[in-house]
Amino acid sequence: MNSSKGTTLITGASSGIGAVYADRLAARGHHLILVARRRDRLEEQAARLHTAYGSKVEIFPADLAKEEDLGRVEALFTSTRDIDMLVNSAGLGALGPGAAVDLKMVDGLVRVNVLALTRLSLVAARVFAQRKQGTIINIGSILALMPVSGASSYSASKAYVLNFSRSLQAELGQSGVTVQAVMPSMVHSEFFGDQPAPFPEQLFMSAETLVDTALSALDQGELITFPTLHDVTQWQEFDNARILLVKSLTQGGQPAARYNQSNA
Known part of the structure; x- marks a missing residue:
């Protein structure tokens, strides 16, 4: 027993x-609170992890798109449970052309990918900052940097995850709280449901490899x-270019010369 x-x-x-995060963290000796919609799967997962690793595993069936359920999960951080790590892995896709995608699916995406992730991260941040320790892991996507046709809402939600996580990093950097944004490419999962994935097989990574890497x-x-x-220098160069752009955008409040109507 760990x-x-x-x-x-x-x-x-x-x-x-x-x-996979549940499996790997249980193997490292973490106790777990598992949140998802499907009770039967959570029960199977909890039994397996307890048997394999001796971890204490609590299941908490909840639909994070529902305000009542989200509120119940938030309350876990201020109850007697001593939570010191949060992994925001829940996410929805709502894929399809923006002019045709089901708006209810988009609403659910925003509620889970953005609102639930934000609220859970913030309540965790407040608790962790008071203790001066804790870890928040937010799952993003490389589509945060790739606005593409057919994934407008999803791409935007993951861009939010990246910027939100970076801002939290800046705010909590001196408080002992760690915030990591994990930005995977294509991952084998149930994300596409019964539909074939619209990408070549060689672009996919297993969920196990992703989590081990992260x-x-x-x-x-x-x-x-x-x-x-x-080549991590490519990200560093990208971020340096962003910093230079921000500097250019904040030199003053005057419009650029190319917008001067008198020059037309």
Whole structure:
């Protein structure tokens, strides 16, 4: 039996990336609170993890798109449970052309990918900052940097995850709280449902490889993690270009000369 390294709350824990985080963190000695919609899968997951690793595993069936359920999950951070890590893995796709996609699917995406992730991160941040320790892991996507046709809402939600996580990193950097944004490429999961994935097989990574890579990055103190990026200087150059652009945008309040009507 492993000695406990604290308790981790994982959303989207019944399958895919979230389920692998549950397995890997249980193996590292974490107790777990598993949040997802499907009780039967959570029960199976909890039994397996307890048998395999001796971890204490609590299941918490909840639909994060529903205000009442989200509120109940938020309350876990201020109850008697000693949560010191949050993994925001739950996510929805709502893929399809923006002019045709089901608006209810988009509403659910925003509620889960943006609102739930934000509220859980903020309540965790407040609790962790008071203790001066804790870890928040937010699952983003490389589509945060790639606005593409057919994934407008999803891409935008993951751009939000990246910027939100970076802002939290800046705010919490001196408080002992770690915030990591994991930005995977294509991952084998249930994301596409029964539909064939619209990408070549060689672009996909297994959820196991993704989580192992992300946890290795976390161990090394890497807070923005692109698991498939082999040359990290490319991200550094990208970010340096962003910083230069921001400097150019903040030199003053006057419009650029090209917008001067008198020059037309």
